[in-house]
Amino acid sequence: MNREHAIGVFDSGIGGLTVVRALHEALPDERIVYFGDTARLPYGTKSATTVAGYAAQITEFLLARDVKMLVVACNTMAAVALPVVTRLASVPVIDVLEAGARAAADRAGARRVAVLATHTTVSSGAYERAIRAQRADLTVISQACPLFAPLVEEGWVDHPVTELAAREYLRPVLAADVDAIVLGCTHYPLLSPLLARLVGPGVVLVDSARTTAARARAALAACDLLRAPGGAAPVHRYYVTDVPPRFREVAALCLGHPLPDVQLVPW
Amino acid sequence: MNREHAIGVFDSGIGGLTVVRALHEALPDERIVYFGDTARLPYGTKSATTVAGYAAQITEFLLARDVKMLVVACNTMAAVALPVVTRLASVPVIDVLEAGARAAADRAGARRVAVLATHTTVSSGAYERAIRAQRADLTVISQACPLFAPLVEEGWVDHPVTELAAREYLRPVLAADVDAIVLGCTHYPLLSPLLARLVGPGVVLVDSARTTAARARAALAACDLLRAPGGAAPVHRYYVTDVPPRFREVAALCLGHPLPDVQLVPW
Numbered sequence: 001m002n003r004e005h006a007i008g009v010f011d012s013g014i015g016g017l018t019v020v021r022a023l024h025e026a027l028p029d030e031r032i033v034y035f036g037d038t039a040r041l042p043y044g045t046k047s048a049t050t051v052a053g054y055a056a057q058i059t060e061f062l063l064a065r066d067v068k069m070l071v072v073a074c075n076t077m078a079a080v081a082l083p084v085v086t087r088l089a090s091v092p093v094i095d096v097l098e099a100g101a102r103a104a105a106d107r108a109g110a111r112r113v114a115v116l117a118t119h120t121t122v123s124s125g126a127y128e129r130a131i132r133a134q135r136a137d138l139t140v141i142s143q144a145c146p147l148f149a150p151l152v153e154e155g156w157v158d159h160p161v162t163e164l165a166a167r168e169y170l171r172p173v174l175a176a177d178v179d180a181i182v183l184g185c186t187h188y189p190l191l192s193p194l195l196a197r198l199v200g201p202g203v204v205l206v207d208s209a210r211t212t213a214a215r216a217r218a219a220l221a222a223c224d225l226l227r228a229p230g231g232a233a234p235v236h237r238y239y240v241t242d243v244p245p246r247f248r249e250v251a252a253l254c255l256g257h258p259l260p261d262v263q264l265v266p267w
Numbered sequence: 268m269n270r271e272h273a274i275g276v277f278d279s280g281i282g283g284l285t286v287v288r289a290l291h292e293a294l295p296d297e298r299i300v301y302f303g304d305t306a307r308l309p310y311g312t313k314s315a316t317t318v319a320g321y322a323a324q325i326t327e328f329l330l331a332r333d334v335k336m337l338v339v340a341c342n343t344m345a346a347v348a349l350p351v352v353t354r355l356a357s358v359p360v361i362d363v364l365e366a367g368a369r370a371a372a373d374r375a376g377a378r379r380v381a382v383l384a385t386h387t388t389v390s391s392g393a394y395e396r397a398i399r400a401q402r403a404d405l406t407v408i409s410q411a412c413p414l415f416a417p418l419v420e421e422g423w424v425d426h427p428v429t430e431l432a433a434r435e436y437l438r439p440v441l442a443a444d445v446d447a448i449v450l451g452c453t454h455y456p457l458l459s460p461l462l463a464r465l466v467g468p469g470v471v472l473v474d475s476a477r478t479t480a481a482r483a484r485a486a487l488a489a490c491d492l493l494r495a496p497g498g499a500a501p502v503h504r505y506y507v508t509d510v511p512p513r514f515r516e517v518a519a520l521c522l523g524h525p526l527p528d529v530q531l532v533p534w
Contacts, residue, residue, distance in 0.1 A: 050509040150417040161432045242317040
């Protein structure tokens with residue numbers, strides 16, 4: 001394996017750029033190759049079979065582009081397609097769901113944890129399994145929030161409609177008196193200020209992007225695959241299957257700075 | 268052309284089943300072959316190029332299945348991909364956008380008309396062109412309502428969140444003092460009771476499903492392609508690219524009765 005190779009990061013769309021942002025901070029010397037399946041998003045309302053098929057196609061696309069690691073930056077793919085990805089990949093695979101589950105389980109004192117995620121992620125039960133594999137004593141409740149991603153895409157990150165939808169989704173979560181809430185979809189961290197206001201200071205919001213980046217860093221170090229610092233500035237590449245209206249605004253919101261040029265893959 | 272051949276109806280998902288329902292009522296003897304691209308929906312937030320590519324693929328799929336007419340039951344495809352469909356098709360093509368535009372223009376006394384539709388449909392300007400081609404004196408204002416389809420998919424057809432979103436979308440529409448509102452997406456008729464309450468009795472809601480069915484009937488009659496009544500009961504076929512969670516509930520809501528078995532096309 002070549003240390004100069006890139007980290008391949010993929011998502012159903014551009015929400016995964018929140019993970020790229022965390023990777024840039026944790027691993028500033030690493031090259032990133034990003035794939036966002038913007039033509040076929042969202043995945044969170046689709047069947048596990050369809051999501052797994054798309055995940056396999058993306059994995060093969062990235063493996064053909066000399067990557068030394070894959071980061072599954074989409075909770076839905078991590079929930080239902082991880083076996084497909086790891087079977088195809090000969091490189092280390094890190095995923096946001098495992099990272100989020102560990103971050104939740106590592107919270108000392110937590111007894112009850114909620115997971116907010118898409119329909120398909122919730123139906124899979126993957127978060128419950130991953131959290132309880134770390135801490136069998138934790139109670140995990142899951143809540144599908146299928147409108148959160150469209151609301152973020154609409155740019156309504158702090159809007160009365162979003163607040164009303166959030167109150168509806170959070171009602172059973174708050175009634176269960178949880179200590180922590182895992183934001184189990186890469187769009188959801190953009191709603192953190194609103195959600196924090198609604199849940200109050202006693203409940204911690206767990207965003208898996210930073211944990212994912214920390215795990216990626218540790219795995220690269222363990223495999224002696226970290227790119228040497230001080231060389232040429234890393235060049236990143238971005239592939240998407242569609243460039244829809246409002247693409248650049250939402251991408252910049254997720255990435256934290258304007259998105260460079262993207263290459264279109266016409267699937 | 269064979270009168271026994273089916274009418275091919277297609278949509279990005281299952282909202283187009285509202286058109287199938289109207290076709291069943293207007294043309295009870297006709298066979299329907301339906302295609303819903305449930306794996307890649309929604310189209311209304313995607314680029315015109317991507318939508319046109321998908322429309323071409325679906326058109327070829329249906330033409331290979333012996334259809335005597337095509338009905339584009341998706342406003343977004345009708346707005347940006349109709350030239351692609353008509354170029355490929357050797358059969359009559361009817362579309363919901365033209366039908367909706369005519370229904371709006373035919374309203375005697377109307378002076379100002381609003382169109383509610385997806386981002387991609389609104390950006391195309393197709394409704395304005397189609398309405399003003401009929402009645403150049405009409406003022407047309409367009410409003411993108413990208414959250415309506417996800418809200419319907421969530422089953423929140425009469426819900427405080429949907430009402431608040433609708434109030435937001437309708438504000439500029441009502442301020443423009445329109446006489447009629449075209450429901451320019453096949454999901455939106457399911458919100459008719461809520462919308463009617465918000466706009467009041469002075470504003471007519473135009474749903475293109477029935478007009479589309481009437482135009483399909485007239486075109487079949489003009490081409491001498493109506494299937495003879497009194498023969499074997501027509502057999503309908505339904506193809507979809509994904510069978511996601513909640514698929515049957517939403518399909519039944521659109522179709523007005525439970526959806527028969529579907530065949531999965533793994534695109």
